[in-house]
Amino acid sequence: MPTTDPQIIDIKKTSINSFAPRLLTWFDDYGRHDLPWQQHKTNLPDAYKVWISEVMLQQTQVVTVIPYYKRFMQSFPTVNELANANWDTVAEHWAGLGYYARARNLHKGAKQLVDIINQTGHYPQTVAEWEQISGVGRSTAGAIVAMGLHDYGVICDGNVKRVLTRWAGIEDDITKAATTKQLWALAETLTPKDASGNFAQAMMDMGATVCNRTKPACLTGDKPCPIQADCIAFKQNKQLNLPFKAKKKPKPSKHSYALVINNPQGKSLWLKRPETGIWGGLWCLPLKFIHKLQGKKIVEDVNSDASYEKELTTAEQIIDQFLQNNSIDIKADTQTKQLKHTLTHFHWHITTCHINLNQQQQNKLNKLLANAHISLYWLDVEHAQKQLALPAVINKIFS
Numbered sequence: 001m002p003t004t005d006p007q008i009i010d011i012k013k014t015s016i017n018s019f020a021p022r023l024l025t026w027f028d029d030y031g032r033h034d035l036p037w038q039q040h041k042t043n044l045p046d047a048y049k050v051w052i053s054e055v056m057l058q059q060t061q062v063v064t065v066i067p068y069y070k071r072f073m074q075s076f077p078t079v080n081e082l083a084n085a086n087w088d089t090v091a092e093h094w095a096g097l098g099y100y101a102r103a104r105n106l107h108k109g110a111k112q113l114v115d116i117i118n119q120t121g122h123y124p125q126t127v128a129e130w131e132q133i134s135g136v137g138r139s140t141a142g143a144i145v146a147m148g149l150h151d152y153g154v155i156c157d158g159n160v161k162r163v164l165t166r167w168a169g170i171e172d173d174i175t176k177a178a179t180t181k182q183l184w185a186l187a188e189t190l191t192p193k194d195a196s197g198n199f200a201q202a203m204m205d206m207g208a209t210v211c212n213r214t215k216p217a218c219l220t221g222d223k224p225c226p227i228q229a230d231c232i233a234f235k236q237n238k239q240l241n242l243p244f245k246a247k248k249k250p251k252p253s254k255h256s257y258a259l260v261i262n263n264p265q266g267k268s269l270w271l272k273r274p275e276t277g278i279w280g281g282l283w284c285l286p287l288k289f290i291h292k293l294q295g296k297k298i299v300e301d302v303n304s305d306a307s308y309e310k311e312l313t314t315a316e317q318i319i320d321q322f323l324q325n326n327s328i329d330i331k332a333d334t335q336t337k338q339l340k341h342t343l344t345h346f347h348w349h350i351t352t353c354h355i356n357l358n359q360q361q362q363n364k365l366n367k368l369l370a371n372a373h374i375s376l377y378w379l380d381v382e383h384a385q386k387q388l389a390l391p392a393v394i395n396k397i398f399s
Helices: 006-030 047-056 062-075 079-084 089-092 101-120 138-148 160-166 177-190 196-211 306-312 314-325 358-372 382-389 390-398
Strands: 253-262 268-272 288-294 295-302 339-342 347-356 375-379
Touching: 006 177, 006 196, 006 314, 047 062, 047 138, 062 089, 079 101, 089 101, 138 196, 160 177, 160 196, 268 314, 268 382, 288 306, 288 314, 295 306, 339 390, 347 390, 358 375, 375 382, 375 390
Parallel strands: 253 347
Antiparallel strands: 253 268, 253 288, 268 375, 288 295, 339 347
């Protein structure tokens, strides 16, 4: 892709002053006004509701978030109740939404916010102050201040970047720091000092409902676009070429066993995942890493000490050694299909293995895990799904 011509941005200066008025008028007529967390119709905004929604909406679509948000707010209607909640309860409310680090940051952030409120009597009031809260980045902080406090805040999330790159004809790689800097400067220039909350919501609505990724309304005619008249991508018929991202290498594939370790009573072993890392703080079957492939080439396998330590938790290492010492083989269930789960950086292929222990073996394993202070339950699948916060992919194994 060619580098963006600086003159394109200069030409746009003639339209900058009318950008926000056009967008705000469009928002009044065509924007979304019934989302459960919206605060633009109230004189007493609630920053807590906006904070929860903004974190949930990171990398997740509105239609998916709404039922999670409603249930979450029913259980934790205030920041104090979220801060005082047991982590397992918070995790259970998040299970299935994905990107679980967001839930950990929310729980930690709630405790931080309660401390701030106890000291100052109010929520953080500036973007810089909100950026100090766990899991809150620059755009999220801008959204909270703009929409949750009715003060001046700027957002530049994925939806906004898509609108701006098309409107301004920015053809540089959107993943590069220089492009990000340019987009933030443009977002700051366009955001009005007054009504920045409505402007932020309008920009998100534009990206989600009009200037969407694959079927922008200027091509389908579904909705009017308030900035079409001076949109460079529209004039040059480049809507589907922007934003531009350089091609990445194909994701590697990781292969693991999910161990369904049953005791004589037919109950399975469930372990609590470490707080950091994938599925942090959730309950899961013990996992046994096999190898990681880049294409067809093995780039890591369990025989490597570094991979073993990185991929197996302490509890899983204890279980692996226990199975070896007791000559218990791990064999894939022939009747179970391999489950593919795609994450941000790799594809995860998980195959289940059923292992049956006698009472003596269970007692021995329990002792080993207890000595390492490992949190565990022996539960049948039905009760585990009801009582524990499980990753969605583990539920899929038994669906």
